[in-house]
Amino acid sequence: MRPGEQLTVVLHQTRSTDNLGAVARIMANFGFSRLILSEPVLKSIEGAEKLAVKSDFVLKGMEVASDLSEALKDCVYAVGTTSRTQLKGRETLMPEEAIRRLAEQSARGRVALVFGGEQRGMSDEDLARCTDVLAIPTAAVQPSMNLAQSSAVLLYLCHRQSLTPTPVAEDEAPGAKLGTLGALAKRMREVMLRADFLNPQAPQHVLNELEQTLMRARLTQREAELWLNAFKHLDRAVTRGAST
Amino acid sequence: MRPGEQLTVVLHQTRSTDNLGAVARIMANFGFSRLILSEPVLKSIEGAEKLAVKSDFVLKGMEVASDLSEALKDCVYAVGTTSRTQLKGRETLMPEEAIRRLAEQSARGRVALVFGGEQRGMSDEDLARCTDVLAIPTAAVQPSMNLAQSSAVLLYLCHRQSLTPTPVAEDEAPGAKLGTLGALAKRMREVMLRADFLNPQAPQHVLNELEQTLMRARLTQREAELWLNAFKHLDRAVTRGAST
Numbered sequence: 001m002r003p004g005e006q007l008t009v010v011l012h013q014t015r016s017t018d019n020l021g022a023v024a025r026i027m028a029n030f031g032f033s034r035l036i037l038s039e040p041v042l043k044s045i046e047g048a049e050k051l052a053v054k055s056d057f058v059l060k061g062m063e064v065a066s067d068l069s070e071a072l073k074d075c076v077y078a079v080g081t082t083s084r085t086q087l088k089g090r091e092t093l094m095p096e097e098a099i100r101r102l103a104e105q106s107a108r109g110r111v112a113l114v115f116g117g118e119q120r121g122m123s124d125e126d127l128a129r130c131t132d133v134l135a136i137p138t139a140a141v142q143p144s145m146n147l148a149q150s151s152a153v154l155l156y157l158c159h160r161q162s163l164t165p166t167p168v169a170e171d172e173a174p175g176a177k178l179g180t181l182g183a184l185a186k187r188m189r190e191v192m193l194r195a196d197f198l199n200p201q202a203p204q205h206v207l208n209e210l211e212q213t214l215m216r217a218r219l220t221q222r223e224a225e226l227w228l229n230a231f232k233h234l235d236r237a238v239t240r241g242a243s244t
Numbered sequence: 245m246r247p248g249e250q251l252t253v254v255l256h257q258t259r260s261t262d263n264l265g266a267v268a269r270i271m272a273n274f275g276f277s278r279l280i281l282s283e284p285v286l287k288s289i290e291g292a293e294k295l296a297v298k299s300d301f302v303l304k305g306m307e308v309a310s311d312l313s314e315a316l317k318d319c320v321y322a323v324g325t326t327s328r329t330q331l332k333g334r335e336t337l338m339p340e341e342a343i344r345r346l347a348e349q350s351a352r353g354r355v356a357l358v359f360g361g362e363q364r365g366m367s368d369e370d371l372a373r374c375t376d377v378l379a380i381p382t383a384a385v386q387p388s389m390n391l392a393q394s395s396a397v398l399l400y401l402c403h404r405q406s407l408t409p410t411p412v413a414e415d416e417a418p419g420a421k422l423g424t425l426g427a428l429a430k431r432m433r434e435v436m437l438r439a440d441f442l443n444p445q446a447p448q449h450v451l452n453e454l455e456q457t458l459m460r461a462r463l464t465q466r467e468a469e470l471w472l473n474a475f476k477h478l479d480r481a482v483t484r485g486a487s488t
Contacts, residue, residue: 026393031383054386096404137403139275142298149270149396152389156397159381160340 006106007158009151010071010078012038012126013117020059021051022148023115028055030159035062038071041117068114068129073179076221077105078112080122080130081154083144088124089209090133098134099157105131108175108218113154118147128208129178131215176224184224185211187231194238250350251402253395254315254322256282256370257361264303265295266392267359272299274403279306282315285361312358312373317423321349322356324366324374325398327388332368333453334377342378343401349375352419352462357398362391372452373422375459420468428468429455431475438482 009027014020014037027033035058045059052059065071072078079098086092093101102111114130116122127133136150145153189207192198198206214227253271258264258281271277279302289303296303309315316322323342330336337345346355358374360366371377380394389397433451436442442450458471 022390022393025386025390028386029382029389029393031385051390053388053390057385136400138273139403141275141301142269142272144297145273145396146266146269146295146297146392148390149266149273149393152393152396153400156380156400159383 006110007032007102008034008036008075008110008112009155010036010038010065010068010112010114011040011147012068012071012114012122013041014115014147015041015118016147017042017045017047018051019118019147020045021048023151024048024052024055024058024062026148026152026155027058028052030155031162032155032158033058033061035059036065036071036112037062038065038068038114040064068126069179069182072112072114072129073177073182074110075112075178076109076175077102077132078114078130078178079132079134080114080127081116081150082122082127082133082135083138084121085135085137087127087133090127090212092133092135095134095136095154095157098132099154099161101132102158103161105175105218108173109177112178113158115147115151124208125204128204128211129182131178173220173222176219176221180221180224180228181211181214181219184214184228184231187228187235191231191235191238194235250354251276251346252278252280252319252354252356253399254280254282254309254312254356254358255284255391256312256315256358256366257285258359258391259285259362260391261286261289261291262295263362263391264289265292267395268292268296268299268302268306270392270396270399271302272296274399275406276399276402277302277305279303280309280315280356281306282309282312282358284308312370313423313426316356316358316373317421317426318354319356319422320353320419321346321376322358322374322422323376323378324358324371325360325394326366326371326377326379327382328365329379329381331371331377334371334456336377336379339378339380339398339401342376343398343405345376346402347405349419349462352417353421357402359391359395368452369448372448372455373426375422417464417466420463420465424465424468424472425455425458425463428458428472428475431472431479435475435479435482438479 048059049056079102105111136145136153138145189203193200193203253276292303293300323346349355380389380397382389433447437444437447
């Protein structure tokens with residue numbers, strides 16, 4: 001991973017300007033600069049610059065996204081962070097393994113590291129937007145880490161990973177953007193509901209499972225567009241069938 | 245290293261109760277509990293408990309030392325932290341290597357990780373009290389890390405090191421306590437000044453070099469006491485010589 005080029009830090013539902021400022025500083029410490037606030041809970045970022053010592057360029061370049069899908073739309077890979085080590089149907093990675101994958105996937109396009117809000121962290125639904133999930137191992141006496149400190153640990157590992165010479169990746173086709181995969185998931189949901197495959201009371205669980213398999217498949221952008229196109233056609237066909 | 249048993253975190257000349265509280269929390273996160281404030285600049289620790297979420301036991305057990313030598317007196321090994329990568333006559337270690345040594349030396353007795361004050365970090369003189377020195381590699385745009393965040397990075401590595409099974413150390417003789425080595429250095433200084441070996445205007449530089457070689461030698465407590473005893477005798481002999 002080339003520092004500051006491919007990595008995007010996403011703060012989802014952040015509440016504290018102190019944390020925002022501290023994250024900006026640690027990003028500057030480790031040579032990263034692309035920051036996106038997703039669905040921010042704070043009303044203004046005033047006060048963040050106090051802790052963002054010599055890193056106001058990170059705050060100035062920061063983007064705001066209305067939700068997590070929007071924040072991740074141009075990334076090919078995203079790791080969500082959680083303090084929960086048991087997740088239904090998903091493996092939680094150790095930080096070193098997750099950061100290794102982040103570096104590897106950065107050969108395909110932009111990659112994101114996503115942090116949840118201070119109060120509840122990331123929900124299962126938020127984590128379903130991410131390709132992988134990591135948990136920093138902590139002690140039972142106090143398992144919950146401060147946001148600024150967990151970002152310090154993970155961005156340090158990203159920085160170290162980028163300092164370690166890695167074999168040059170062969171020319172990979174551009175990876176599927178999560179925005180395209182998100183549009184695909186949305187289309188799949190509509191079609192599968194219409195086709196009575198998904199339970200309309202609780203469609204998300206099964207849909208998430210399907211989505212995850214596509215994420216794991218490391219689709220290229222072209223393949224994702226093919227899938228999307230296929231489901232557009234299926235949608236039309238199913239809709240026609242329903243109206244006859 | 246068994247978490248929470250052998251590792252002492254020393255905060256030298258800390259000014260901010262926010263940082264103190266954040267360090268207590270990250271210690272609890274990673275299973276460490278022994279904290280010493282060395283030569284603290286803050287007047288009271290009031291306010292620290294606000295950030296020390298579920299880690300007040302760390303603050304309650306905290307000790308205060310008048311200076312760094314006092315703080316380190318019962319440790320056999322100490323790593324000082326610095327943001328300066330160029331140090332006169334000393335190698336600065338990468339974090340992973342320093343933490344590996346910390347874990348290895350913990351077979352001999354208590355070990356310490358020392359953080360400098362917020363304004364100037366650790367002086368050469370402070371670092372001379374430490375067996376080794378480490379620097380977290382950072383980007384040129386903002387090389388200076390926040391204390392709470394550098395402690396997060398390093399205590400994470402300590403925690404990970406302790407999770408990695410290491411070969412059981414053979415029964416080592418108890419390592420020399422830095423308190424004994426400090427007493428030895430003091431005695432050496434007096435004797436060598438009296439013997440006109442050291443320049444009375446600037447004795448410390450040469451003395452630090454000598455001290456470092458003894459620290460590198462991994463003396464046992466018995467050997468350090470032998471050295472100390474030898475210099476006591478030398479002192480008496482030199483003083484006798486001077487008075488005749």
